[in-house]
Amino acid sequence: MQTLEITPAAEELLLEDAPHQFVFSFHEGNGKNKQLLGGKGANLCEMTQIGLNVPPGFVISTEACLTYLASADKSLPAGVIDQVVENMKAVEIATGKKFGDAENPLLVSVRSGSALSMPGMMDTILNLGLNEDTLQGLLNHTKNERFVFDAYRRFIQLFGKVALGVPDAKFDEVFEAQKHKAGVKVDIGLSAADLKEISRLFLQVVKDVTGKPFPTDVYEQLEIAIKAVFNSWTGKRAVDYRREFNITPQMANGTAVNVVAMVFGNMGNDSATGVAFTRDPGTGENIFFGEYLVNAQGEDVVAGIRTPKAVIELKTEMPSLYQQLEELRSKLETHYKEVQDFEFTIEKGVLYCLQTRNGKMNATAMVRTSVEMAKDNILSKNEALLRIKPDMLEQLLHPRLDSLHKSIPLAQGLPASPGAASGVCVFDADRAELLGRAVEKVILVREETKPEDIHGFFASQGILTSRGGKTSHAAVVARGMGKPCVAGAEGIEVDVKLRQARIGEKTLHEGDYITIDGGTGYVYQGVIPTVDPTFSDELKLLLTWADEVAKLKVFANADDPDAAKKALTYGAMGIGLCRTERMFNASERLPIVVEMILANTEEERKAALDKLLPIQRQDFKDILLAMAPRPVTIRLLDPPIHEFLPGEDELKEELIHLRHLKDTAAGVSNLTNSLRLLHAENSMGALTAFPFNDKGVELIDQAIVKKEQMLKKVHELHEVNPMLGHRGVRLGLTFPEIYKMQIRAVLEATAECQKVHIDVRPEIMVPQVCTAEELVRVKAYVEEIKAEVQAQHNVTPVFKFGTMIEVVRACMEAGELAKEAAFFSFGTNDLTQATFSFSREDAENKFLPLYAEKNILHDNPFEVLDTNGVGKLMKVAVEWGRKEKPDLKIGICGEHGGQPDSIRFCHQLGLNYVSCSGPRVPVARLAAAHASLGEAKNASL
């Protein structure tokens, strides 16, 4: 539990004799000193001092609060009451009203306000100063008996609860009884007389519970209220809130109290109340955006009994006040350099600004206002950039659920790839392809996915899995394709055979519509409308400003020509990671890859590779051409090859099916073909497409042999910890022909382009390197093939050769590696796994949630780069690498490459580029600019 801390200043005060300033009028208080005055108090002071017409009032400081709370007898510090009285006099003069006066009574609100916003966590009392006498004065001024008694009964209840500790239930009981008696269902139905009666009864409740009559002395009311607000700082609600949000004493220590004259917009037709934004918060358009009601209170605008008018109508209704409001609007933006969301009240022809704060806007509006405010010289370009949190841009780049449609989620998984999509659920890739072709929108729902499901990805709008984390196959592939994905939704049980999934009591059948939101991880039943992404001219302009100040280049991860072209539209300055194995997954290629894996001899393997060569060459050529003259970093095969084979369980099941089919086929061999087909369909489910002619049994036998071979290979290739297994360069050195094929494909594609003077810039990258010797060996393959390609094409292919740094040992050997490599690319996904000894897939399902909840780790290191561990290794690698080769190009291509904090760290390390998924490129460009600007700012301090 958070304990109360007495600051040294407060302690000193406890010992002091002379009176000390605890109370500050809005004209005196330092608008920047939130620690002393609280956020709200400082804001009121600032508004007052820049000349806005704020209702007069004053702040009682947080120091007063802490001193009070630490006092043995819970008495207000010496001088506070005197200073309050003195300030009340000033308020009386400013308002022309008198506190406790029966003619023209001054009423005040008493509100808490700490340095850090803690919405609703502490207490507020309105209309303080009411008693039987002052009521009359208020009635004279408002001519609204109902309003006055409503205000009165509210004051009694709030004060009773907050200041006197009367349980709310006591009041509610009385209130409900009165409603029943009056025969009304809603509060609004109560008449002035009812409310008057309720006020009377409330006073009785207070007397019954506290044993004392409700205080009628207004200064007594005020003192009790101030103490009550101070006490609320150590109340359960506030303490829990601070614990929940980790608010330390450094962030907010004690609450201030704001005492403000009440103003009323319901004092007649020369009064009004309203709320407004200085610009349209939905679109960012530079128009005055707001609503008001004449002769009304703030809560009437919200209550919806009367329809508020657009603020523009005030122009005709109260032209001079509209003019003042326009001036207010302009003053606010010029001063705050930010779109403001403010409240105003007109009391008898006088405009008051009650509150202002930065307007909450969506990303579209943020971008537009940034650009326009910069053009209008309200902001500098750099301020315009810094105003937008990079992550916010993400909203603009994926379809998202229409926020107008609320719905209760069916299940929740991990938000694995952003964006939202709806479609009918299907439970295997073949069905997805089939139904997807039938122009149905499809969501592929699987326990987990494998490379062989890839055709299902192509056919689907989005992917939902019940197992796996944010680096599961499904997540990574979906992100690469820019499709939404929810992964590891553990509540869902998929039954492929029955073509259904169970979620608790509910069953989803194939064909039922669902909607997934890859930004939140929620899964909904039915179709929820989505909003398409917009890449506006303003955004484009803003990002060119970002590029001008950023030191880091921003590359994209893209695995095929289409993705490369798409990355260009996001402003990618190159490809930082092209995962060549992804090219293996297309449905016409996977069989060749499987053939290669099943090969028993080097010759068989080479024969399969010979078929892959022209395909990869064409892919590389298309990507290189699309990106020319930007660099394209091509990573040689990385994953363990068993990833290209189906799983053991699946193969076993298929074999059972096939054997069953064989028996059946043999058994029905004297039936007609059509009957057999029917029969097979009934007994086989997904395998109906099996060619079932007269040679059926023979074909089935062949299929059985093939599947048995695959099963054997799957056993052979089984690994205990595949993440740390036979993959990357280890595979490349064990089966040199695979890497040689890939290198040849790159260099031939390069030569073909460079021969006709197209400036393509391939960079060959070796994954999983742990020692320089591995690079030396692969470099030898490269040199050998380069010579052959040169001879064949009569042109020297120009390219770079470099290495991933994703193994811890590679960091330790960075100097040696730099001798062999022209560039380094940090693979921080794997590096983080190895540095923490966390398998991401396991950690995110098993213990990372607990580590986050208990704050053992501040951030998920797979989302935010761990600068204390992984970062130190990277620093060492950069230092040692550049010491050996000062012009070493260094980048990052892990997922952290698109995360703003991590990008800032990469900037500080002096990297040359970050690479991230296409849709994160704009985010990264802005973050890179922020990093430069942040450094400049620090340098100027």
Place this chain on the structure above:
Amino acid sequence: MQTLEITPAAEELLLEDAPHQFVFSFHEGNGKNKQLLGGKGANLCEMTQIGLNVPPGFVISTEACLTYLASADKSLPAGVIDQVVENMKAVEIATGKKFGDAENPLLVSVRSGSALSMPGMMDTILNLGLNEDTLQGLLNHTKNERFVFDAYRRFIQLFGKVALGVPDAKFDEVFEAQKHKAGVKVDIGLSAADLKEISRLFLQVVKDVTGKPFPTDVYEQLEIAIKAVFNSWTGKRAVDYRREFNITPQMANGTAVNVVAMVFGNMGNDSATGVAFTRDPGTGENIFFGEYLVNAQGEDVVAGIRTPKAVIELKTEMPSLYQQLEELRSKLETHYKEVQDFEFTIEKGVLYCLQTRNGKMNATAMVRTSVEMAKDNILSKNEALLRIKPDMLEQLLHPRLDSLHKSIPLAQGLPASPGAASGVCVFDADRAELLGRAVEKVILVREETKPEDIHGFFASQGILTSRGGKTSHAAVVARGMGKPCVAGAEGIEVDVKLRQARIGEKTLHEGDYITIDGGTGYVYQGVIPTVDPTFSDELKLLLTWADEVAKLKVFANADDPDAAKKALTYGAMGIGLCRTERMFNASERLPIVVEMILANTEEERKAALDKLLPIQRQDFKDILLAMAPRPVTIRLLDPPIHEFLPGEDELKEELIHLRHLKDTAAGVSNLTNSLRLLHAENSMGALTAFPFNDKGVELIDQAIVKKEQMLKKVHELHEVNPMLGHRGVRLGLTFPEIYKMQIRAVLEATAECQKVHIDVRPEIMVPQVCTAEELVRVKAYVEEIKAEVQAQHNVTPVFKFGTMIEVVRACMEAGELAKEAAFFSFGTNDLTQATFSFSREDAENKFLPLYAEKNILHDNPFEVLDTNGVGKLMKVAVEWGRKEKPDLKIGICGEHGGQPDSIRFCHQLGLNYVSCSGPRVPVARLAAAHASLGEAKNASL
């Protein structure tokens, strides 16, 4: 291919005019300069110069060789022939014989000899100087016509082959024809006349092939022979040899030629020849150990036609020569400070020492001679220690196969735990227990083992698996128990159901005898006798000398009281690693652990833990008492808990069996019990022990429910990369009650001992720590429980609290960790896996063999600590840790803790201790001494 390199010195010589010294008599040559004189030449010079009677001779330097080989016309460098002739004169004077003389001819041998020994890789010519004239002289002196012509025909053939390039086959043809003609089967059957005829025919062969008569001029013979030896340096055999053994020009560049006067032990009864060791190489006993034959040649001793006599008999046969031989023996040991293996010849009453080298001895003899030579002041204690390679001691600490019994292995796996054992094979743990109890020696043969097999380990002499590497469960547990283990013998296919294993064409059935050698990884059929280990008084003394100089303490890894007691006998100075989870594996405990794992609530889990608490407490108490007052480092639970459950496949199979049994039981419910039992036995195999009374079906149902629960849990706990999964402190923080139980067990055991003033020293160690915050949390548990134990026992338990450093990030955060920890213990097994991103189990089966073969990695980093990667991380951790806490105790408890090179590195890092398996403790103690002595030596340079 290795190219011939010309040293700068040699190049200079090529340009020089003045004659240069290329030839060195044995009196002149510098016995230390092996680079110039070759190993053999330097040795002959050294022997000569310390006053041993070596036959006179000289060396032609490697410089001469390189200069010759680099010359355009392949001529010997200027001056060589003159210097040879000059030296031959000196030899003539020394021997009283003359080269080419028909009366008393001087014969010489011409032998190659490079700086590095390359046995058999270059050429030798004996008896050079023979021709038709000198033959007569030799006949006169030996009176042995057969010997002379045998020498002659050998000389012609060797010279013909080596110097003139005549194919061996030509000589062999002639030789075989003559044997056929003489009607003899073996060479020894040939008479002097036959050999004379052969010599004649050989001369003809040479003439036929070369077109020239065999050279009769002895100096011509000598020059041709010298050139031939030089040429052999670039011959195919030598080049291949150097490539194979990676011999670089720095190690050996060129060969020298040794020309030595032939001496003959067969010149009559005043001649003899023999070989001897200065001490008994089998036992190390200080006795003169050797054999001789009177009137014989060296090869007669080996040929076995005549039985050689023990050298002691020479005392009576030739007393004065025996006296000289004893003097020689003493002189050799005093000079070489090493047991010598030497050859001698007595020619006509004159003793010659032909060769001496360090005697090859087994470990027993090495230890005894070291201790005795130190006692005799031949060696200092430090020299006595440095003389023995630490690894050699391993021989003394495990049973080993009797080297007298040779056998061809059936299969080979990885040498996973040293020692040898024989027994009948059994294929599951239950059968092992059953048969083991029946007083059978048993070898447990499994595909791989699991913790639930532990009772099978206890019952077995050794373990053989067909899958898994040196850190597989089987390997680690066997090493911990000190039982031999061969792991990952992939050629073996185990079929548990049929109770047999196939190895190629061969089938092993349960009950067949096999022998495994965990030191080599070989598996043999049948029983091969083993030799028991000996831990002699000499070894004990030697190791106390080691402890006196070592800076590192040597601890043992021990998981139970018995192992701790055994570790003491090896001289362990504490326990560096007690793996508490091993205690969970005993067969009466595992069910409780499974109960704990299957628990669905914290209460259920606690109930199971309450049962484990007294068991663990007793274990800890016994270990602490056994080791008092030495430290005992207790590691809290480390492995993922799914390791305590059976595998998925196994459970599925058991469920099939159980369901089948249920059907059967229901079907036969009207049979008698005995019939049912029989029935069950037939259909159930291993499950016959199932209680099968009238409530059978009900019991089966319960078992099915239990197994289904387990299967569900196995699914829940499944991890993609268990090595990087939910284990160690992550588990401890997720299920605090597990760690709390273990901590309580340690502290209660401690309090119980310390209460009665027994000085026990527990150290609680947390595994898999990656951030200081984890330690903070566990420390809070410790403090909480400490307070409780203190209250309960009225004594403050004294202990240390520390952390494993086995996660890379822990190295990076060492400073922070040192704030919380009193000690660090490097877990270099896991740290190596994480640093390389190698899963050991996968790497050792998949690509490490290739990496070793292609020299991509010089050593297997799991055997020899990788100082360039893992070592750098350790260095950083030591520096940062000690910077924060200068007295931080640091050790290592990975397997590297028993590996001499790694121990040296730990010494250099300034660690306080190494911990290794019990039987490695003596090795580590000696290695620790070597490390200190090596440092002292370097410091004195």
